[in-house]
Amino acid sequence: MGGTVSANHDRSNLLEVRGLTKIFGTLTACDHIDLNIAKGEIHALLGENGAGKSTLVKMLFGSLEPNSGEIFWDGKPVKITSPGVAKKLGIGMVFQHFSLFEALTAAENIALSLNDGSPISTIAAKARALSFSYGLPLDPDSLVGDLSVGERQRIEIIRCLLQTPQLIILDEPTSVLTPQEADKLFETLERLRSEGKSILYISHRLEEVKRICDRATVLRHGKVVGHCNPREETAASLARMMVGSEVKAVVRAPAEGIETAPALLEIRGLSRKPATPFAIPLKNINLTVRAGEVIGIAGVAGNGQGEFFESVSGEVLQHDAGSVRIRGKDAGGLSITGRRLMGAAFVPEERLGHGAAPRMKLSENLLLSRHATDGKAFVGSGGTVKNGAVYSAAQRIIKAMDVRKSAPDPEAAALSGGNLQKFIVGRELDRRPSVMIVNQPTWGVDAGAAAHIRQALIELARSGSAVLVISQDLDELFELSDAIAVIHNGELSTPLPIAEATFEKVGLLMGGAEPGHAEHSLEVA
């Protein structure tokens, strides 16, 4: 490996990357990356968050300019200076975050990106034909706003395929899909491979990489740490390559005597009208979380998780005070501060801008959620802030959660996502809350930190608290939960005890196979 440049490139490689480097300020996001993608292979790009996968892909798609290095397309050196150039070469990309207009139809969205002046009806017909031939059924005339996340991804894929690319880059495509939808996607990918097309498949889900990918390139801290055949590796050996060390497995002691434990969080017939035209209404949600247990809420993104979290946290109040009860008392009419004072703690999905103020120091961000619950410790007479006490409490949390940082009390935005998340979770754990509600506890967090956070949540529950975890990561929920409920289209299913839950059962619920308890929904209307 290294920067050796030879004149005779293997024509069987569709894409060849030599020594590609991208530097942001003092951070080398990609450090002399070498990568070959053969014709007709599914090539996995593996790595933790922040390993440089996105940066690499952006350079291949022309949205970032490399500082040095070479790219060969079909054996010839090329400079990919813009996404337009990439498309012309035959590189197509399906992004993790969709770029679709919700108020337009699927065909209109496709027409916007093709931008070749052909009439919508022609595009719609082409899209329909293509979608059926690849087993990705799609109605081009439907409004994007009405479609599920999986269907939206199909639009992105069809849009990409309409440009007849030779190489298709997929960025974490299954993170928004149910297991069944993912299976369908894999069939499509295999079909594309059999047609001789190449696929660069970015993921951190090891099982699916083992299942569909022919070769894998593993990145760590911006460097290639190895190429391998994922079929010959185990999930554990792949994880070791990604992380660079063993990841401690999370231990979940069996919960005992849960049935008789007091219900610390009760949600009774919680409904909420959509706040915006594309928001999800909550429909008659019922859930009980008892002392000592972890309940997981699974669901595809955008099925009402955010709305549910806001309602339970008290950022949005309920008309019916009894619809949210904390430690046996009505809390529906109380603000987030009131609910915190009853013993509840909350960790939202968005770290920067919701769970933490980006431009404020960690100690100030500690005060953010605890100025009321720890009023005596942190706020003195006349409303003055006891900076010393806040600072030392912040240091205590930093130590307990092993938060890595560059300064004693840095701004929240200066921390990596995983370290900030450890701080935000630690900030709430430090209170020993009796009810803890977490939305996406380890989203974008590296494996080591994720294991740390999950273990801490389980230990909190086993010490007698009620823990509710909302997550899109099924592996995580199966690791953490004593029972798993599924949110779909604003409705919550009855929780499945972990002993009875399987990926397949939960996956079916995520796809809306069985509306949780439709018999109640009449009462609300």
Place this chain on the structure above:
Amino acid sequence: MRIELVKRPQRSALFSMLSPFIAFALTIIAGAIMFALLGVNPLSAFEIYFVEPISQVWQLHELAIKAAPLILIAVGLSVCYKANIWNIGAEGQFIFGAIFGSIMPVLFPQFEGPLVIPLMLLLGMVGGAFYASIPALLKTRFSTNEILTSLMLVYVAQLFLDWLVRGPWRDPQGHGFPQTIQFGDSAVLPELMPDAGRANWGFVFALVAAVAIWLMMSRMLKGFEVRVLGSSPRAGRFAGFGFNKMVFFAFLLSGALAGLAGISEVSGAIGQLQPVISPGYGFTAIIVAFLGRLNPLGIVAAGLVLALTYLGGEAVQSALGISDKVARVFQGMLLFFVLGCDTLIHYRIRLIGMALTKPKGAALEAAPKLGEAR
């Protein structure tokens, strides 16, 4: 050659401090060009503008008189702007403070004694706060844009004052001049050092307000609330701070301080109500707030600088025959350059050769272009 702005990894503490000084230097350069175009020697013009007006003790008192309302108003506005709430209507709140405070001397001139001044000041604050509550109410109830409503209410206040002094409150013995009666002795804000100059207690109020607000913003939970809601409203809501309450708090506080400035000006410097009681203090205070980095202590310094532009404007008018609107030009340029220089806090400038020649800033090559994702 082209110029690019390159985002800094962190905000620069150096330029955060230097920016007002660079802005001031640029204002001086632009001002020199302006004077030269007017056919005046820039050096002597600057001496008349910036040096002569503060060369004697009584002139420093005049400076304090001009600076007091600017500082009082700007300190209140700094709280608004830190909370990301845009009160542009301090001029109107200033006028309403003056009107409310003047109720005592105009309608109850027979009421005299040491209680008159405290009552007037209190009423002034109530008047300013009342007038500021209107845009706050409109914003929280109907989501109107407070920039527009507070600004438009300035003109309402100006015309209301105009009507008052020409109509119901006009001095019957005033030979038809549009003004109220002269305030009685007990309704005049005392001078600090009557032997040395005219400066009154208004300047002390300004300093006290600056220190108090500085303490609140840096040491108290309320200040933390202002900063959180201003910098990330969603995190503020997560913290349990109400945005609507903050809108009222910021408007009422800044309105009360503007109202205090209004009644202090009328009771101290003018001595009666007349159609025009402010040379645009409420607007100039916006410049003061930004020039002072929205920091109350910085605002005290900035207030003195801007007060000097008023005195200088009067001085060049009498000495050189240039319109005193030149003061407005200087104020405008100063705000323009301050906002421009603030870019340097978050960005640095990079020159790039367009031709084949190697860029001079090769060491900076590694930096990402503006707008690139990290």
